[in-house]
Structures are given as structure tokens and as C-alpha cells.
Amino acid sequence: MHGRAVEAITGLLHRERLMSLALNRSDGWPQVTTVGYLNEGLNLYFIVARCSQKFANAERDPRASVAIRSESGPHGDAVGVSMSGRIREVLDPATIDRLNHQVAERYPEVHVYCPAGDAVAVLHFAPEIVSTVGVIDGRSQAQTFLIGEVPPVS
Known part of the structure; x- marks a missing residue:
């Protein structure tokens, strides 16, 4: 993937x-939910409850897909990434x-409620395939990129 992309x-x-987060349930059906995230480059971080279906799904099968969309322009033009x-x-x-400090710096107007201790888990999404879509004047333009090995997170 080139630098401009x-x-x-x-x-x-x-x-x-x-972002919309899709995970595989234990019965094989996908589960899609909306979650807030913080990015460092292409890496995404988010919080889930340890007692949630999202956490159980991610623990069982770490494969996931995310979709993020942004509208711009007066005619419904949009850009997005999957x-x-x-x-x-x-x-x-x-x-x-470090991530907590970044959230406070990036979103100072947001008052984050986060249960302490073992009630939540911070999860890291490392992309392997990136597809971009631009909708301009009603026409879709898509590109797909493969990403090399993403460094592990501690």
C-alpha cells in the first residue's frame, strides 16, 4: 500500500x-455491532465488557471485519473503509x-465512563486486508490492499 493511501x-x-464491528458467533452467524474506537495509524483499539457476546466471540475466533464511513459534500458523496x-x-x-491519555487528548469534550478493573477488556484490531470505497457523483470507486505482518501488541 502506498503512502498516500x-x-x-x-x-x-x-x-x-x-465503526461497525463484525465477529463470528459460536453458531457461525456474523454479529455486527457499533463501537467507538481510537486509532494509531491503521491499528484500532476499543473497549468491550468481558461479559459481552463481542468479547466471547473475539476470544473464540479473533477474525473480524470493520467498516467506517464518512459523508462529505452536498450530494451525499461518501468515503469509507472496510x-x-x-x-x-x-x-x-x-x-x-497511553491509549487512555490519547482518548482524553483527542476527545476532550467526551466524558468517558469506564468500569474499572476486570469488567472491561481493551482490544486491538490489526488489519490484514483494507478496502477503500469512494462514492463521488453516485459512482463507487473501490481499491483493496493487503497489509504485511502487523507488529504484536503487548
């Missing part, structure tokens, strides 16, 4: 706050602290 995608990820990758739990306290 990465820059455009990370710009979109940085502007938006919500990514497929894998989810891992972030366990390193220093990484979690």
Missing part, C-alpha cells in the same frame, strides 16, 4: 469515532495508560 485512510480513521483482520486483547498496563 495510508495517509488518506488514517485521516478518515482519525476523523471518525464509530478492513479485515484479527483481534487481540491488550494486557500491557503501559499501553492501556
Whole structure:
């Protein structure tokens, strides 16, 4: 993937706050939910309750897909990204602290309620396949990129 594509995608990820997250349920059917996220480049981080179906699904099968869309222009023009990758739990306290500071800096107007301790898990989504779609003047333009090995998260 060339630098301009990465820059455009990370710009979109940085502007938006919500993604649709698709995980495989134990019965094989997909489950899609909307979650807030924080990005570092193409890497996405989000919080889920440990007692949630999302957490159970991610623990059982770490493969996931996300979709993020942004509208722009007066005629409903839009850009979006769909990514497929894998989810891992972030366990390193220093990484979690760094992410908490980034959330506070990036979204100072948001008052985050987050149960403490073992009630929640911070998850990292590492993309492996990235597809971009632009809808301009009613026409879709799509591109797909494969990403190499993403460094592991502590």
C-alpha cells in the first residue's frame, strides 16, 4: 500500500469515532455491532465488557471485519473503509495508560465512563486486508490492499 493511501485512510480513521464491528458467533452467524474506537495509524483499539457476546466471540475466533464511513459534500458523496483482520486483547498496563491519555487528548469534550478493573477488556484490531470505497457523483470507486505482518501488541 502506498503512502498516500495510508495517509488518506488514517485521516478518515482519525476523523471518525464509530465503526461497525463484525465477529463470528459460536453458531457461525456474523454479529455486527457499533463501537467507538481510537486509532494509531491503521491499528484500532476499543473497549468491550468481558461479559459481552463481542468479547466471547473475539476470544473464540479473533477474525473480524470493520467498516467506517464518512459523508462529505452536498450530494451525499461518501468515503469509507472496510478492513479485515484479527483481534487481540491488550494486557500491557503501559499501553492501556497511553491509549487512555490519547482518548482524553483527542476527545476532550467526551466524558468517558469506564468500569474499572476486570469488567472491561481493551482490544486491538490489526488489519490484514483494507478496502477503500469512494462514492463521488453516485459512482463507487473501490481499491483493496493487503497489509504485511502487523507488529504484536503487548
